[in-house]
Amino acid sequence: MGILEVKGVGKRFGGLQALGDVNLSVQENTVHAIIGPNGAGKSTLLNCLVGKLIPDTGSVTFDGNSVLGRKPHEINQMGISRVFQTPEIFGDLTVMENVLIPCFAKRDGAFRMHAYESIEQEPDIVNKAEQMLIDVNMIEKRHMTGSSLSRGDKRRLEMAMCLAQDPRLLLLDEPTAGMARADTNNTIDLLKQIKEERDITMAIIEHDMHVVFSLADRITVLAQGTPLVEDTPDNIKGHPKVKEAYLGETQEV
Amino acid sequence: MLGLNKTDSKFLLIVILLTLFTPFLMQPFAADSGLDQFNGGYPDLMQKVAIFGIFAVGFNILFGLTGYLSFGHAAFLGMGSYAAVWMFKLLTMNVIPAILLSMIVSGLLAVIIGYISLRRSGIYFSILTLAFAQMCYKMAYSVLTPITNGETGLQLSLSDPRILDGATESTSLPVTNIFGLAMNSSYKLEALNRVFTFNVGFYFCAVIAIIAFYIAIRLFRSPFGMMLRAVKSNQTRMNYMGLNTKPYTLAAFVISGMYAGLAGGLLAAMDPLAGADRMLWTASGEVVIMTILGGAGTLMGPVLGAGVIKYLENIFSKINESVLHSWFHWLPDGLEEVVVWVFARFTGEGWHLTLGLTFMLVVTFLPGGLVEGIKRLKKLTKRGGKPKDKLDAPDPEHTPTPSKHVV
Structure with missing residues (x-):
């Protein structure tokens, strides 16, 4: 039984069957990659997991509890954090403040005023935020505003914000999309480091096979809304069906 | 000082000094210089600047921090005035209970209006608040006449009970006071060819304004203020971080509603009279203009905006x-x-x-x-005088050094 169980999930947009009958089981403390050509339904599936979309059929359970019908912030409170394809950070706030916010927001999501004390009066939280920035190697940029960062830095900042919450499951939507090779490699190293240091499960949606094969423990190939095959990276590489649907025409592996 | 860092303490100190010396500062021209109509040293104007400063500072907590543009803040101002006048009529002419009640009542109204309006954001939120304020205005004019005295406006009368003050034999209306010190009494000082007026009402408003301003600084610098700025910046990220934004925005809305109520209560304390006009949408628009003119999201901006507008209104x-x-x-x-x-x-x-x-x-x-x-x-x-240099200078963080030509 995996930490995240997706059973028979289907989603239809008008006449388009975006997801057919998706079954997926993500095991705890592994990196599970979901790959597939454009329009395969990867992002739709991810949106169903975080509560942005509600699937028409099927069930999604996280750690035994259904996530369907819950609001995004409630799903996050269960321990699922998401890194977006276009980084969602607080552009008007400084890098430090960006990380301070998830540090203040405790897992229960309860409303806390904190209106009278100043931020400096909470050394635990400040230290934790600083540590997060050191982890993603962004501590020198802590006084810059979010919107002035480069795309790669924004992504790293977003990852730091997600990790500051100590999530059990981290969902990454194309974490290296639109990045230069060097930035991509940095991101891979960062993710590897996260995987080693923490008890964390990751689900990655990715186009870049280099990223997928250097990180994933298991890979699910999605095509036209249905999973073609699920296996280890080594087996996927040689799988004839996958080659036919996806790899063969895009990239030599 | 008082839990503020160095810059903020200095800032607050400057504000306190400026406020306390307003009677001098607003009188730059001597009486016979021909420019004396530009002087703003009389109590009426100074009070208004302090009161609308409070109003704008409160509005800025909502608009400047969360980005929610309310077009209905005059409802809270009017509500505060009505509450204060009722307190003068029923309990006592002392202003303290009056402004406390006006804050509580407008806070409660803000909870109701905010709870409904904050279901939407952007222009829909603005329109909802505007609709609520206009509803309050119309109701004050018509169906609520027993409470608001409709078109005439709520006024004091000799037959009011005023339980704490006891019955007076006097045939003139009592004046608002703070523990016996009348709000409209003032001390005049003639010097340097000018008449400096030190008005009790102004200093009362000024002290309240300084306290309100201090609380606003604390709010701006607190984690709560940071959360509100985060709401303005990116609500999606807030949600995907497990934070429900609604309690934060509602808290900001209620706080700013209470600031508006306080301002309304003070208006009534300076002049015990409350009319429905105070709830009209132009009054809501005025505070929006004050805040934007001064600088939304800054601490000093709204006060500055309120000062400029009230000065223009009175002098021009x-x-x-x-x-x-x-x-x-x-x-x-x-x-x-x-x-x-x-x-x-x-x-x-x-x-x-x-x-x-x-x-x-x-x-x-x-x-x-x-x-x-x-x-x-x-x-x-x-x-x-060379401001452009640094702005135009390349930002080393973002401009890569030109690569050496490598063969």
Whole structure:
């Protein structure tokens, strides 16, 4: 039984069957990659997991509890954090403040005023935020505003914000999309480091096979809304069906 | 000082000094200098600046921090006034219980209006708040006449019970006071060819304004303030971080509603009379203009905006054609008429035109409001009149060093 169980999930947009009958089981403390050509339904599936979309059929359970019908912030409170394809950070706030916010927001999501004390009066939280920035190697940029960062830095900042919450499951939507090779490699190293240091499960949606094969423990190939095959990276590489649907025409592996 | 860091303490100290010396500062021109109509040293104007400063500072907590533009804040102002006048009628002429009640009542109204309006954001939120404020205005005018006294407005009368004050034999209406010290009493000091007025009402408003301002600084610098700025910046991220934004925005809405109620209560304390006009949408628009003119999201901006607008309203509206004629009497006859005619459009009744032009210019050239203007001036003076150098200088963080030509 995996930490995240997706059973028979289907989603239809008008006449388009975006997801057919998706079954997926993500095991705890592994990196599970979901790959597939454009329009395969990867992002739709991810949106169903975080509560942005509600699937028409099927069930999604996280750690035994259904996530369907819950609001995004409630799903996050269960321990699922998401890194977006276009980084969602607080552009008007400084890098430090960006990380301070998830540090203040405790897992229960309860409303806390904190209106009278100043931020400096909470050394635990400040230290934790600083540590997060050191982890993603962004501590020198802590006084810059979010919107002035480069795309790669924004992504790293977003990852730091997600990790500051100590999530059990981290969902990454194309974490290296639109990045230069060097930035991509940095991101891979960062993710590897996260995987080693923490008890964390990751689900990655990715186009870049280099990223997928250097990180994933298991890979699910999605095509036209249905999973073609699920296996280890080594087996996927040689799988004839996958080659036919996806790899063969895009990239030599 | 008081849990503020060095810069903020200095800032607060400057504000306190400025407020305490307002009677002097607002009287720069001697009585016979011919410019004395530009003096703003009389209690009425100073009180208004302090009160609307509170109103705008509170509005800025909502608009400046969360970005939710409320067009219905006048409802809380009016509500505060009504509550305060009722307190004067029923309990006592002492202003303390009155302003406390006005804050509580408008806070409760803010909970209701906020709870419903905050289901939407952006323009829909603005329209919802506007609709609620207009509803309050219409209700105060019509169905709620027993409470609000409709068109005439709520006034004191000799037959009011005033339980704590006891019955008086006096045939004139009692005045608002703070523990016996009448709000409209003032001490006049004549010096340097000027009359300086130290008014109890103004100093009471000023002290409350300073406290309100101090609380606003604390709010801005607190984690709560940071959360509100985060709401303005990216609600999606807030949600995907497990934070429900609604309690935060509602808290901000209620706090700013209470600030507005406090301002309304003070207006009633200075002049115990409350009319439905105070809830009209133009009053809501005025606070929006004050905040944007001064600089939304900054601490000093709203106060500055309130000061400028109330000054313009009081001073410019007093410059009528005869004053203009006395200014331009040295011009040849035909020209004088023309010049006076042109200037008369912008002064007296036409002071709104001046306000509109100022607002337009500020929004176009100083999107950050007057505060941004002051900052730019500071930069200008600091770097010997060459402000462009640093702005144009390449930012090393983002400009890569030109690569060496490698064969």
